[in-house]
Amino acid sequence: MSVVHLEGVRKTYRSGSIEFEALRGVDMRIEEGEYVAVIGPSGSGKSTLMNILGCLDVPTHGAYHLGGEDVSTMTEAELAHVRNRRIGFVFQQFNLLPSLPAWRNVELPLVYAGVAGAERRERAVAALERVGLGDRTANRPGELSGGQQQRVAVARALVTEPDIILADEPTGNLDTASTNAVLGLLDEVHASGRTIVLITHEHDVAARAGRRLTIRDGLITVDQVVPAP
Numbered sequence: 001m002s003v004v005h006l007e008g009v010r011k012t013y014r015s016g017s018i019e020f021e022a023l024r025g026v027d028m029r030i031e032e033g034e035y036v037a038v039i040g041p042s043g044s045g046k047s048t049l050m051n052i053l054g055c056l057d058v059p060t061h062g063a064y065h066l067g068g069e070d071v072s073t074m075t076e077a078e079l080a081h082v083r084n085r086r087i088g089f090v091f092q093q094f095n096l097l098p099s100l101p102a103w104r105n106v107e108l109p110l111v112y113a114g115v116a117g118a119e120r121r122e123r124a125v126a127a128l129e130r131v132g133l134g135d136r137t138a139n140r141p142g143e144l145s146g147g148q149q150q151r152v153a154v155a156r157a158l159v160t161e162p163d164i165i166l167a168d169e170p171t172g173n174l175d176t177a178s179t180n181a182v183l184g185l186l187d188e189v190h191a192s193g194r195t196i197v198l199i200t201h202e203h204d205v206a207a208r209a210g211r212r213l214t215i216r217d218g219l220i221t222v223d224q225v226v227p228a229p
Contacts, residue, residue: 001068003164003195004030004053009062011048011218022048024218025062030164030197035190037198037209037226045218047168050199054087054166055079067163084112088157092169094149096141102128103137106156113160127155131185147178154185164195171205183208 011023022045030036040046051057052064055071064071066082074082083089096105106124115123128137131151141149150170157165167186171179187208190196198209206212207226214222 001032002029002065003032003034003067004028004197005063005065006052007063009052009059009064011045011052011057012060022218023052023059026215026218026220028213028220030195032195033190033193034211035186035196035198035209036211036213037200037206038213038215039200039203039206040215041201044215046199046201046215048218049215050166050168050197053164053197054089055082084109085160086163088160088162088165090150090153090157090165090167090170092172094141094146094153094173096149096152098141101138101140102133102144102152102155105141105152106159109156109160123159124155127159128152130158131155145178146174147181150174150178150182151185154182154189158189158194164197165189166197166199168199169201170198171200171202179205 006026006028009023009026010021013020013022026049038046038049048057052059058072067086071079103121103124106127107120110120110123125134125137128134131154133148133151133155136144136148141152144152171182174182183205186196186198198206200206210226212222212224212226213220
């Protein structure tokens with residue numbers, strides 16, 4: 001069974017009498033354990049696709065099945081549950097709370113999931129150790145480099161052991177060294193068996209994935225297996 005299955009997905013935005021079709025009939029399958037990059041220029045529809053994959057938005061037409069379940073039949077509460085438990089998000093903007101130490105930022109999905117306090121901290125610290133920040137658990141975001149902050153964000157995405165990691169331009173605000181470190185971390189996460197979807201406009205970043213989907217004008221135009229380096 002595919003982790004992600006989109007059939008004829010369209011997304012239309014309306015403003016008064018004006019309509020804009022951001023996705024124009026996307027078909028996509030992503031299998032368990034795959035590392036897939038979605039690449040396209042600004043305005044191609046990749047951010048809209050990311051929002052639909054992450055259950056942050058719903059298609060205007062077509063079907064989206066996540067782990068075999070039809071997302072269109074879910075209530076708002078069920079969608080919130082999916083976002084919190086089954087999908088791990090990593091964004092270009094780290095979206096960390098500046099007043100909280102790293103481990104408190106990482107534990108937040110577990111707070112919403114109702115996990116007890118002692119277990120939350122244990123799992124948050126373990127996730128930070130997994131991304132190489134076991135010695136930075138008490139540091140606030142302002143005391144960390146950009147690359148370290150993104151590692152905290154990856155730890156937060158991993159802490160619920162989700163079905164899929166969605167990474168939206170995760171290296172967009174990083175220098176070359178930090179970019180390589182974060183991409184290396186995603187390689188490790190994938191090697192552990194996690195399914196990853198990486199949204200990017202950079203071809204060298206997309207080349208780290210095992211498969212590359214090119215989106216243009218709201219359609220997938222290329223589905224290409226990336227040769228191993």
